[in-house]
Amino acid sequence: MIKSPLDLKNLNITDLIIHRVYLPGQQSHFTVEHSKNIIPLTGKAKQTLELRLIKVLNRGSKCIEMDIVDDDPLDKIHALHDSSEELFISKSQDIADKLGKSQTSKKHPEGILVVVRCTYGVTKKIRAIAIIKAELHEGFTSTVKDNVASIGYLNNLFLTPEQKLYKVAFFSEINRVSKLNKDSYNVYLFDNNLTAKDDSGAAAYFYKKFLGLSISADSSRLTRSFYEATEKYINEHCKSIEEKIDLTNALRTYIKIGQSEIIGTNDFSEQYMPVSKRDDYIAFCEEIDPVITSFKKDDALIKNKIKMSTYKFSNDVKITYPPSLDGKTCEIIEKSNEHTLIKINGYLIGN
Amino acid sequence: MSDVDEFISKFNQDEKMLLSWGKLVCQTITDELKKINKDSILKIEPCFRVKDLASLIEKAFYRFKGYDNPYKDITDKVGVRFVVLLTDDIEHIKEIIKNNPIWSSSEDRDFEKEKAEKPYLFDYQSVHYVIRNLDEIISNDGIVIPSETPCEIQIRTLLQHAYAEVSHDSVYKCKALPSSDIKRRMARTIALMESTDELFLAAKNELDKSNEVIEKWADFSKDIFLKIAPSYDRKTKDKILYHILNIYFENLTDQLFNSYSSYLDENEGYEEYFQKKIESECLSGSYIKKSSAIIFCLFMADKRTEIFKDRWPYSETDLNEITSIVGK
Numbered sequence: 001m002i003k004s005p006l007d008l009k010n011l012n013i014t015d016l017i018i019h020r021v022y023l024p025g026q027q028s029h030f031t032v033e034h035s036k037n038i039i040p041l042t043g044k045a046k047q048t049l050e051l052r053l054i055k056v057l058n059r060g061s062k063c064i065e066m067d068i069v070d071d072d073p074l075d076k077i078h079a080l081h082d083s084s085e086e087l088f089i090s091k092s093q094d095i096a097d098k099l100g101k102s103q104t105s106k107k108h109p110e111g112i113l114v115v116v117r118c119t120y121g122v123t124k125k126i127r128a129i130a131i132i133k134a135e136l137h138e139g140f141t142s143t144v145k146d147n148v149a150s151i152g153y154l155n156n157l158f159l160t161p162e163q164k165l166y167k168v169a170f171f172s173e174i175n176r177v178s179k180l181n182k183d184s185y186n187v188y189l190f191d192n193n194l195t196a197k198d199d200s201g202a203a204a205y206f207y208k209k210f211l212g213l214s215i216s217a218d219s220s221r222l223t224r225s226f227y228e229a230t231e232k233y234i235n236e237h238c239k240s241i242e243e244k245i246d247l248t249n250a251l252r253t254y255i256k257i258g259q260s261e262i263i264g265t266n267d268f269s270e271q272y273m274p275v276s277k278r279d280d281y282i283a284f285c286e287e288i289d290p291v292i293t294s295f296k297k298d299d300a301l302i303k304n305k306i307k308m309s310t311y312k313f314s315n316d317v318k319i320t321y322p323p324s325l326d327g328k329t330c331e332i333i334e335k336s337n338e339h340t341l342i343k344i345n346g347y348l349i350g351n
Numbered sequence: 352m353s354d355v356d357e358f359i360s361k362f363n364q365d366e367k368m369l370l371s372w373g374k375l376v377c378q379t380i381t382d383e384l385k386k387i388n389k390d391s392i393l394k395i396e397p398c399f400r401v402k403d404l405a406s407l408i409e410k411a412f413y414r415f416k417g418y419d420n421p422y423k424d425i426t427d428k429v430g431v432r433f434v435v436l437l438t439d440d441i442e443h444i445k446e447i448i449k450n451n452p453i454w455s456s457s458e459d460r461d462f463e464k465e466k467a468e469k470p471y472l473f474d475y476q477s478v479h480y481v482i483r484n485l486d487e488i489i490s491n492d493g494i495v496i497p498s499e500t501p502c503e504i505q506i507r508t509l510l511q512h513a514y515a516e517v518s519h520d521s522v523y524k525c526k527a528l529p530s531s532d533i534k535r536r537m538a539r540t541i542a543l544m545e546s547t548d549e550l551f552l553a554a555k556n557e558l559d560k561s562n563e564v565i566e567k568w569a570d571f572s573k574d575i576f577l578k579i580a581p582s583y584d585r586k587t588k589d590k591i592l593y594h595i596l597n598i599y600f601e602n603l604t605d606q607l608f609n610s611y612s613s614y615l616d617e618n619e620g621y622e623e624y625f626q627k628k629i630e631s632e633c634l635s636g637s638y639i640k641k642s643s644a645i646i647f648c649l650f651m652a653d654k655r656t657e658i659f660k661d662r663w664p665y666s667e668t669d670l671n672e673i674t675s676i677v678g679k
Contacts, residue, residue, distance in 0.1 A: 008678035010624055047633050047672075054675045060656060120678070123620040269657070276601075278657035 005059035005286070005293050006172070006188055008120050011050050015088060015117040016041050019096035021103060021133075022110040030110070032100040034093045038085055052159055053116075053130055056190040057170055059293045060266045063190035066169075068182040070212025073098065077129050077171050078180050080117060088117070099133065102210035105201065111135040112158050120172075127173045133206055134158040134166040167191040167206050169213065187213055194296070195262045219298035226264065226292040227255060227302050229285040237280070245311075247272065252306040252323040255299055264294035313340060358411060358422055359404065366401055369429035369500070371490040373399030376454075376482065376502050377431045383447045392440040394509050399431040426459070426481045427503035434512045437555065438548050441478055444506050454482040459503070462511075473538040473545075475515055477507040510544040564603055565596050568647065571612060572596075576643030579626040583643065591642035598662050599647075602655060614650050625649055628676045636669040645673075653677040 020033040041049065057063050068074055076098075080091055092115040099113050114132035119125045137160070141152040159166060170188040177184050193202035194215075207213045216222070230251050238244040250272040260267065265285045269278040285292055299306060308320040311330070319342065321330040334341040377399045384390045402410075407428065411421035418424040433444050448456050462476035481501050488496040507515065518537055529537075569592055577583050596603070615622050625646070634640045639648065651659040652674045663670045 006678075009676070011675075011678065043632060051671055051675045054678055055671075058679050060679060122618070122624045275657055275661040279655045282657070283654075 005290055006057055006063070006170070006186075008054050008058055010122050010125075011054060011118060011120040013041060013046055013050055013053075013116055013118045015085075016049070017089060017092045017115050019093060019113045019115075020111075021096065021100050021113055023106065028106070030100045030103040030108075032093075032096045032113075034096065036089060038088065049116075049159065052161070053118075053168065053170075055161075056163055056166075056168055057188055061190060062192075062195060062260075062262045062264075062267065062294055063168070063170075063188045064194070064262055064295050065216050065291065066187045066189045066207060066213040067216050068185065068187060068212065069208075069214045071182070073210070073212040074171070074182070074185065075180065077131070078173070078185075080115070080129050081127050081173070095131070099206075099210050102205050104205065104209075107202070108205050109135045114159070127176075129171045131169045131171070131211065132159070132166055137162070137165055163190075164192045167193075167203070169207065169211050187211075189213065195260045215296045219296045220300040222289075222292055222295040223255065223263075223298050224301040225289045226268075226285070226295070227251065227305065229288040229292060230265070230268065230281075232288070233281050233284045237277075237284070246327075249309050249323050249327060252309055253325055253327075255297065255302070256306045256323055257325055258297075261297050262294060263297045264292055266293050311340075311342070319344075354421075355408060355412060358408065361422055362404060362407065362428070365428075368494050368496055369401045369502075370399070371492060371494040372484070372488075372496045372500055372502055373401065373429040373431055375488070375490055375496070376504065379451065379453075380431070380433065380444060380447055380504070383451070384443065387443070389440075389443050392435045392443060393433060394436050395434040395512070397431065397433050399429065401429050402427060426501040428501070430503040430505060432505040432507075435506065435508055437551055438508055439552060441506050441508070444504075445478065445480075448480050448482065448504060451482075453486070453488070454484050456480050456482045473541045475518065476511045476541060476545075477505050477515065480504045480506075508548060510548055511541075514541050514544055561600070565593065565600070567608065568596050568603055568611070569593065569643075571608075572643040572647045575615060575622075575646045579622065579629060579646070580641075583641075589642050589644070591638055592644040592647070595642075595644045595647060595664070598664055599651065599658070602651075602658055607655070610654060611647075611650055614654075625676070633676065634669075634672050636665065636672070639665070639669060639673070648673050649677055652679055 016039050017035060017037070018039065019035055021030055022033065023029075024031050055061065073095075076091060076095055080088055083091055095115060096113045112132075112134045114130075114134060116130040116132065118128050118130060120128060135158065136155065137157050138153070138155045139157045139160070141154060143150050143152075168190045170190075172186045172188070173184060174186050175184050189207050191203045191206065207215075231248065234244055234247045234251070238247060251268070254263065254268055254271065265282045269281050273281060282293065307322065309323045309330075311319045311321075311332075319330060321344075323329075328345055331343045331345070332340060333343050377397050381390065381393070381397055384393065407425065411418065411425060435441055435444070457480065458478070459481050460477060460479035462478065465472070465474075465476075481503050483499045483501050484496060485498060487498045490496060514537075517540070569589070572592060573583070573585050573589070577585060628634070629640055629645055634645070639645050648659070656674070656679050660670060660674070
């Protein structure tokens with residue numbers, strides 16, 4: 001089946017429940033405080049939460065597709081779809097307990113588990129469950145009345161636009177089958193901690209221990225596919241040699257040296273392309289491989305390709321050099337139809 | 352009874368009828384312009400008038416025009432005048448005059464022809480037609496207009512009108528004969544008017560080309576929006592639409608238009624979905640909900656997300672609300 005990136009048109013949250021996960025004073029184990037009610041969400045509150053979900057899960061975001069490793073969490077999550085209110089409450093409590101148990105280090109922050117039952121899709125309504133772990137943070141409210149201002153302090157804010165403070169796993173039921181299996185779900189994960197090279201378990205406790213997911217084994221293939229699609233775009237759409245060289249270098253640097261572990265066409269174009277080209281490029285790549293908008297970087301299959309950049313000249317001279325962030329390893333200083341002046345920022349050590 | 356007396360009595364008898372005929376001609380042409388949506392080319396309220404008796408008599412008997420039958424031969428006893436903006440607007444009125452079945456028309460004066468015949472001459476410019484009703488007409492106020500009653504129609508641009516007014520008021524009506532210096536200045540004025548008209552037209556044509564693109568996108572947006580919001584009035588000026596289209600003007604390529612024109616057809620259910628969303632509370636900016644620009648915005652947010660976000664001219668909240676509808 002050809003996969004496509006998540007298209008969240010018509011996202012509609014139907015039910016929502018929250019449970020609190022916290023560390024009681026002087027204890028080393030997290031405790032879960034259950035709630036017993038589904039929260040009726042309407043109007044602006046509902047719309048804002050939908051907007052938050054779309055922002056982190058849409059195809060331009062840094063959310064990535066995950067593999068399902070452990071069936072148990074999926075069973076629990078799947079069961080939420082058809083359950084009555086009572087059952088939904090009790091099953092979501094089980095899920096919260098599992099999160100409590102998965103939080104084994106004091107470094108794992110306290111917070112709120114939000115379990116969301118929703119649908120999306122314009123013609124065909126797809127059922128989905130969003131599992132959100134949100135950290136509480138502090139903030140203020142302000143009021144000005146009759147020229148007198150006052151400030152209120154809040155310490156239980158969550159799901160503000162600050163994306164560092166929540167993780168979302170989105171379980172999308174792609175086909176309804178009588179007997180649940182892994183293939184009937186696509187799972188997407190958004191977690192800011194994933195983007196760092198060393199997440200020191202800040203992400204793993206959530207996706208692995210708690211939800212039984214793993215980062216797609218496809219990462220190396222996706223990285224290669226992304227590299228090739230982008231290279232194809234550059235070759236077909238860049239008019240000048242300079243533009244071509246610049247972008248190809250940027251592509252190698254982006255994969256080889258770039259800091260972010262979650263990469264993709266959106267992120268690349270934002271960093272290296274003028275706005276006027278981005279949509280074209282993203283659409284071009286989506287045509288070739290729809291899921292390379294965002295994925296976990298793994299350069300295993302293209303190590304050799306990105307190792308060195310090359311300049312080729314009309315008289316058979318070739319210079320190869322490692323790509324660098326500042327692009328100053330090997331700089332073109334001047335060029336005409338007859339000659340090219342190149343500055344190599346290093347001294348000669350041999351041949 | 353002298354010729355003059357006879358002339359006067361006939362004219363007095365006809366005056367009401369002539370006025371009624373002028374009014375009818377004026378109204379007919381204005382209505383036709385409205386029908387083809389061109390009434391905006393009229394820059395001064397069209398007017399009709401019956402020539403005053405003194406100047407009629409002067410024309411008939413003292414200007415040596417050599418009329419056999421002055422009363423019949425003077426065709427501008429009643430006249431209608433249309434003042435338009437630029438020379439290329441004149442054509443619309445000429446077409447209406449030539450094609451109306453209730454009268455016959457003859458072109459009395461055409462400055463384009465005069466220019467070709469006397470290229471060195473810079474003088475009064477205007478298009479004059481004389482029309483005559485083929486059959487007897489009974490006007491709305493019950494006045495019988497006999498067939499073959501002539502009426503002169505003048506068509507000119509604002510610039511030509513300005514020249515005509517000045518030359519008529521200060522030169523022609525002046526008791527003293529204009530010196531050659533004054534004549535020269537008047538000739539220079541009309542030469543300048545002609546050049547100005549040409550420059551204006553060149554600028555207008557350039558604008559029209561951009562306009563054509565904008566109008567194509569605007570028309571389509573309005574068509575679609577009308578389906579979704581039947582109360583939308585196509586005729587009121589949709590300022591937001593034009594403002595937004597201008598912001599994304601560079602991106603309005605033919606290729607993108609193809610994708611725009613098939614957008615709702617190729618994506619089943621979008622029309623109903625957008626309709627539901629536009630009607631709901633999820634768009635807080637009412638300015639955008641009420642404009643057909645919303646269709647264009649949703650399309651751009653979906654298909655040209657990066658450019659759309661980058662150039663968005665209004666608030667971030669509005670932008671987020673729009674992009675979230677298309678799941679972006």
